[in-house]
Amino acid sequence: MKRDVLSALARLALALFLLMPLIPLAIWSVAHGWRFPALLPSELSLAAWSYALSPVSGVVGSLGLTFFIAAVTSVIATALAYPAGRALGRLRFPGRSVVLVLVLAPAVLPAIAVALGLQGLFLRMGWTGTIWGVVLAHLIPALPYPTLVLTAVFARFDPHHEDQARCLGARPLQVLLHVTLPAVLPGLRTGAVLAFLISWSQYLLTLSIGGGKVQTLPLLLFTFATSGRNDLTGAVAMIYVLPALAFMALLLRQRSKTAPLPNRTDR
Amino acid sequence: MKVPLQLSGLRLTYPGSATPTLDGLDLSVGAGSLTALLGPSGTGKTTLLKLIAGLLHPDAGDIRLGDRSLLPLPPERRKVVLVFQAALLFPHLTVAQNIGFGLRMQGLPTDVIARHTDAMLDRLHLTGLGARRPDALSGGQTQRVALARALILEPDLLLLDEPLSSLDPGLREAMRALIRSLQRELGVTTLVVTHDQAEAVALADSIALMQGGRIVQHATPEVIFARPATLAVARFFGGENVLPGQARGGVFESAIGRLPLPAGTADGPGSLTLRPEAVTLGPGADARAARVMECRFLGTQTRVELDLGGTRLVALVAPHLAGGLAVGQSVGVTLPPSALWFLRENPEAPPAVPE
């Protein structure tokens, strides 16, 4: 009995811990004057929200821009990762481990190690300050995730399914559409979501390549956070995380619906 | 030390399941014997092994090994070792470390463990493989390491879950012989789970047949074949000939006529079973006339399907005895009285000859 209470408390503490930093941000976003040592704001106000959502602040435009960059990065990264993941997962060839290290490296090496050199490179090409330049930069840390996920997925995929489909009269394109893609779809989706999130959260590479001209939400949020307007910062932070949270929640619900029940062989 | 195992009234229902997996199961296994636990897939054989090993707990019932109940003991203190179907060698340990695992858990000194491990490696024909990783072993070697890892602990009871199922047919024979000889030598009471009746017959001293969460019959293979406890048991062991009818005054009255019953059989409706290999073909004093419906050569035997006055009967005979038979031909059939077995149970559908 005592053990049950303790473990229930531990779970509650874990849930609170996971939500911890979001709580003050949510409260600040609707606070009007919340000075030390008040535990809760004396007055509530939607002023921060209405300013953040107004065209003047540029937050909504920045949200769209951040989403666009993340979506394009995710699509390109997944498209490049698909054939690469298939080769790495299914085939054994000389240099495979070298390629794997090369693929993993951008995920392990900090962005600062790439950002300085990349800025020099892009300056020379005239790509700094452009959205496409930022997308290219985001590809570097984003690529490893779909590639590694698809490598694992293809390692489990039995190509005999494709041969069987061919024998049953499917053309190569039909095999791809009706057999291979459905089989690797969960991996494709996971890889794309991870690539999206990497770009969505990217700070330093956007700063160095965007050069202040490409203002994604993390950059904007940083500006608000260092300006001392906690209410605006809270509202922008909420606008930044809520779409991603809703998206993840949706994805989770869908996955739990489609997940097969674990089966036992001999009971 | 040889110790008997006694299971009584074991019940277990998995949470969320409507039907019990074990429904009042009783079984006694003699000290030092090798018993096969046989049953179709999904009858709860593995569940039963996990209960005995202490990895699951029954809702009711008792498990006694020798004179003590195992129920209050955690798995590690039962002196019962379960060898899983998948072998489950620990991938981060070498073969020798896997075999010495249990002794290491007891905190024995390294040199003692090494001595026992080396002896076990030799005994299971694994000499020189001690330093290998489990993923560098063949299927047969993997199973032998799993067995060595269990036997080194000199358990009171050894539980083997489908030990041969992952092996190629050629390897099975050798592994079966190895299990038999080690079990005899060590005298460890052993319960082997299998779904393959041929394997159970070849391996075990006695067979416990499990159906519907209970043991329906526990006997030597010979007894189970000749005198099955139920029609279901008879069918599971390939008993195809089941005749419905009535016992009356020591005689069985059926569609094919009157057949003698063992003395003392009480009157009433029931079935008569007869093993296909007990049926003899050809002329004889008690032969009845039948028509050959199908004749199929099976290698060591020929399977003959007969129409005996409208009742379907199957005979398994030596190929040279069935050499000249043709479909449609008439042949004499003898049903030896000693091979007839009466069950007070009626088949769901009598084995009529299809139109």
Add this chain to the structure above:
Amino acid sequence: MRPYLMLAPLLFVLCGLFGAALGLTLMRSFRYLPAVGLTEPDLSAYTAILTAPGFLESVALSVWIAVGSALLSAALALATALALRQAFVGRGILTGLIQVGLAVPHVVGAVGILYLFSQSGAFARMAFQAGLIDGPGAFPALTNDPYAVGIMLLYVWKEMPFITLILLASLQRIGPDHEAAARSLGATPWQAFAHVLLPMLMPSLLAATALVFAFAFGAYEVPLLLGAHAPEAVAVLAWRSHTDVDLAARPEAMAMAVVIAVIAGGMLVALAQLLGKAGWGGR
């Protein structure tokens, strides 16, 4: 030929961007810039950063942040993953919360930590209301502090769920049977954990922890928000040198970037060696 063709698009982008950027960083760190007439590579940028005050302190601080964050996250994640393996009411919600946390960017979390743990933040207010402190200044400095407590708090919050998810996936793959086999072979629950489950989890635990180390070591925006003014995290220092009005500091910034890459990359190599030695390389 086929695998190389399938890899070509990815490798083209990776080498063209990542490889070229690293190469350029390396060249410039050696003051090798043929375009402006510097054709004699030298080590002066490296000697400059190693002798200048502050750089080594920054490296030490970043290592402290990375080690602390990685070890704390790993320990908490292990406990969480093991707890989540058992069935209980609300398990789905907790697992969902853990996954959802992945979608919260570092900047957002960092601002949240600031509002919670700063001297005028939520916890300071609670302490004041409880009568534990008599003013904001009496609350211990947990953000923008010399021990980088705030930065580590953020990384533990952000990376613990990441390691937990990796461990949960591993636990699911391993299944309960190896532990059961160990118990049947005479291991106590603790022995089954220490001798079987933990070693089997180790490869993924180490890999995830190394990733967290590399990430926290090279982080930029989090120490910028939550760190003290001096010493700065090494990435912050490198970027500040890079954007210095004094162009002479550029090769030094590049040299710092190379040092960061070498330390983070060294971590990866050490991990690969460790896993290889433990017999996990062959898979």
